[in-house]
Amino acid sequence: MEKKRIGLVAGPCSAENRSQMLETAWGLKALGVQMFRAGLWKPRSRWGSFEGVGAKGLPWMTEIQRELGLKVMTEVALPRHVEAVLKSGIDMVWIGARTTANPFMMSELAEALKGSRVTVWIKNPICPDIALWIGAVERLQNAGIQDVRVIHRGFCVVDSAPYRNAPLWELAELFRHYFPDLTYYCDPSHIAGKRGLLFPLCEKALSLGFDGLFVESHNCPEVALSDSAQQLTPTDLGALLRSLQVMIN
Ligand code: PEP
Ligand code: MN
Secondary structure, eight states: OOOEEEEEEEEOSBOOOHHHHHHHHHHHHHHTOOEEEOBSSOOOSSTTSOOOOGGGGHHHHHHIIIIIOOEEEEEOOSHHHHHHHHHHTOSEEEEOHHHHTOHHHHHHHHHHHTTOOOEEEEEOOSSSOHHHHHHHHHHHHHTTOSOEEEEEOOBOOSOOTTSSSBOOHHHHHHHHHHOTTSEEEEOHHHHHSSGGGHHHHHHHHHHTTOSEEEEEBOSSGGGOSSOGGGOBOHHHHHHHHHHHTEEEO
């Protein structure tokens, strides 16, 4: 049977150190991954959790970009993140669920991104309110951002069991009617919260016509400094792609 071709963004929740980044990136490149993600500035709920290495990790990203030829992306939540990222020449950024939910922050980020050519991936807001999601895309488009792509990462609801975030697939479908021409990826990692739940979520997303997956992968998930339970080794990600019978586009 001909394998379905899908887009794939993969990489660790957080950039932790150079060897973790390079080892993970080499493992992913071996699978055919072309777009690498890693969070430098991490929005953590509790004070005292690992908040990312910040700008110190930018050279690790650009090394992966240069030496492995991967497109690299990180999360931006403040105008100073955008400034640092644009200066370093990173290819793409994503806007996280907590930021999409805040119209003030979206306006600030859209302003900071104005005139740049970076691809901007926008996650759904953490709460199930698609007006916030629509408004975030509108703010980016009004700022002249040409390449806006969408990530569905599930929503925070009172009872999301067994998931970390409820998928609420129908909301993602509804959102799509407003922007039918955008590219849609699903982030099963933040919906699931646990590796063991990833496979059926990926299957469902692909059956709904998502263009690709946005998956967290770490060379050694057990010791990851954030989202340890939901990350896959590159080898396990390869096995997941084989069970889904897909090829990376
Ligand atoms: C992430 O991608 O690591 C992240 C923090 O995601 P979200 O904004 O979806 O919680
Ligand atoms: Mn994460």
